[in-house]
Amino acid sequence: MKIRIFLTVLSCVLSVVTGLVLARGGTKAKAGGGAKPRIGLSLDTLKEERWQRDRDTFIRRAAELGAEVRVQSANSDDVRQVADVQALITEGVDVLVIAPHNGEAMAKAVELAQEAGIPVIAYDRLIKNCPLDLYMTFDNVRVGELQGQFLAETFARMGGGKKRIIRIYGAKTDNNALLFKQGQDRALEPLLKSGAIEVVHEDWADDWKPENGKKIVNAGINKAGHAFDAILASNDGTAGGAIQALLEEGLAGKVIVTGQDADIAACQRIVAGTQTMTIYKPLKQLAEQAAECAVRLARHRPVIATASLDNGQVKVPSIFVDVMAVTKENMRETVVKDGFHAEGEVFK
Numbered sequence: 001m002k003i004r005i006f007l008t009v010l011s012c013v014l015s016v017v018t019g020l021v022l023a024r025g026g027t028k029a030k031a032g033g034g035a036k037p038r039i040g041l042s043l044d045t046l047k048e049e050r051w052q053r054d055r056d057t058f059i060r061r062a063a064e065l066g067a068e069v070r071v072q073s074a075n076s077d078d079v080r081q082v083a084d085v086q087a088l089i090t091e092g093v094d095v096l097v098i099a100p101h102n103g104e105a106m107a108k109a110v111e112l113a114q115e116a117g118i119p120v121i122a123y124d125r126l127i128k129n130c131p132l133d134l135y136m137t138f139d140n141v142r143v144g145e146l147q148g149q150f151l152a153e154t155f156a157r158m159g160g161g162k163k164r165i166i167r168i169y170g171a172k173t174d175n176n177a178l179l180f181k182q183g184q185d186r187a188l189e190p191l192l193k194s195g196a197i198e199v200v201h202e203d204w205a206d207d208w209k210p211e212n213g214k215k216i217v218n219a220g221i222n223k224a225g226h227a228f229d230a231i232l233a234s235n236d237g238t239a240g241g242a243i244q245a246l247l248e249e250g251l252a253g254k255v256i257v258t259g260q261d262a263d264i265a266a267c268q269r270i271v272a273g274t275q276t277m278t279i280y281k282p283l284k285q286l287a288e289q290a291a292e293c294a295v296r297l298a299r300h301r302p303v304i305a306t307a308s309l310d311n312g313q314v315k316v317p318s319i320f321v322d323v324m325a326v327t328k329e330n331m332r333e334t335v336v337k338d339g340f341h342a343e344g345e346v347f348k
Contacts, residue, residue, distance in 0.1 A: 037067040037095070037298035039291075040088030042081060042109075044101035044125075046073040048208075048237060050261045050283065051099070054124075057287035058097070065295045076207050078105040078173075085109035089116050094298035097290060099123040102173040106130075119297045122316070123290055126175045129312040133297070134305060136290045138281045139320045140176045144183020144234075146325045147258045150277050151230055152191055154256060162195060164228040166220035167202035168213050168238045177204070180234045180260075200224040205238045213238030217245035230256035236266035236278055243274050262326055262335050267346045270328050280326045280334050289319065 039062055046052055059069045070088060074081035081101055088096060089112060096113050098120060100106035107130035113120045119133040126135055155163045167184075170177030191197040201220030205212040213233060220228065226249065233239035239259035246252040252274045259266050260279035269275035293303045305317035326334050336343045 037062075037065075037295050038091070038093045039067055039069045039294045039298065040085070040091070040093035040096045041069050041071045042084050042088065042096065042098045042100075043071065043073045044081065044099050045076050047075070048261075049263050049265075053283050054099070054287045057284050058291045061288040061291035062295060065292065067291075067295045067298065069291075074101055076101050078102045081106065082109050082112075086112060089113060089118060093118065095119055095121065095294045097121045097123050097294050098127065100125050100127050103128045103175040105173075121290060121294060121297070124176070124286070126309065126311055126316070128175065131314055132311055132316045134293060134303065135309055135311070135316045135318040136286060136293065137176075137318070137320060138286065138323050140179035141183040141186070143260055143279050143281070143323050144180040144185075145187045146183075146279055146323065147180070147232060147234075147260065147277075148184040148187025150258060150325055151197075151232060151256065152187060154276075155191075155197070155229070158229075162198055163230065164198045164200045164224060165230045165232055166217055166224075166228055166242075167199055168216050168231065168233040168242060169202065169204045170234045170238070171206055171208050172204045174208070177208075177234060184232060184234075200228050205234075205241075208235060208237050210237045210241030210244070213241030214245045215241075217242045221245065221249060226251060228255065230258070232258050235259055236261045236263040236275075239275055239278075240265060240269070243269060246274070260323075262340060264341050264345055267326075267331060267335060267341055268348070270326070270331065271347055273328075277325055277327045279323050280338075280340070281323045282321060282338065282340075284338075284340070286321045289321070293319070 043051055062069045072084035074084055078101055096118055103126050106127045110120045110127055110130040110132055114131055121134045122132055124137045169181050201223050203216045231242045233242050236259040239257050242257055243252055246255055256276045258277055262278045262280040266275055266278045296303050305319050307318045308315040309318045335341050
């Protein structure tokens, strides 16, 4: 059976309609009627706190809606993740939700799912050049913009002429890393062009590993010595690696360090003064909405998306969740108030 997803455009709202099923050899829907939906959740990794939260929230919300979830983690291995998806297809899941390690390599997995008549949701990271059904993520360009704006505004308050920075980008295999950089560039472009900000070193951190963030900062210190003002790190993991390098040089707390994800370790560093800011992405909201959409797709009910994004082959209906900058000053009003972290954990 092959399920085709049709798009209806009404007042700039995209409706993903799954009620019409075109089948070869029959029209029976796997999760129709009272059947319990089965959702396959394929994750790049579970090594980071952030992805463990996504998994747990997704499973909990799906269970509340009467669905069961089969989880696979690829440990940042493209071949393994494709094999994971193939295994989920063989198990007969109704919907696949994929957070890809490599947004291009996973196109093959989407094609396999489509051949089996299984709709696919790309979770947080876009899957490129394939007939993807739905993309759910945070506004990742906005993440980069907030990081860049924070630096620009902080430098303006500091005064004192040209500022020098080290830039740590994310994994090149992750399309989000490109979007974060795009947002950062948009915010900093006037200052970079005018010479008010100089990039003394920049590089991509393979697989977002903290140790690779540390290596990038070490290389920047070898070039510039201690004569730099900030590290524009694209996430909290690489920020943690950067801060380790700063600690070894006696610079921790003296250099501005950005991040994102609002990991508990990052929030603690912000309170302690070694990291300056992070971006809070309400993971609970994204994971719950993704579970709700997956269950609706499994039951052949409409899902409303408010945007679309070109993945190189199709314009993918997309749902974006907003983000916010977090510092020591607004920590309690954001991550603590939302229950993302307990106050006692952050302010210990």
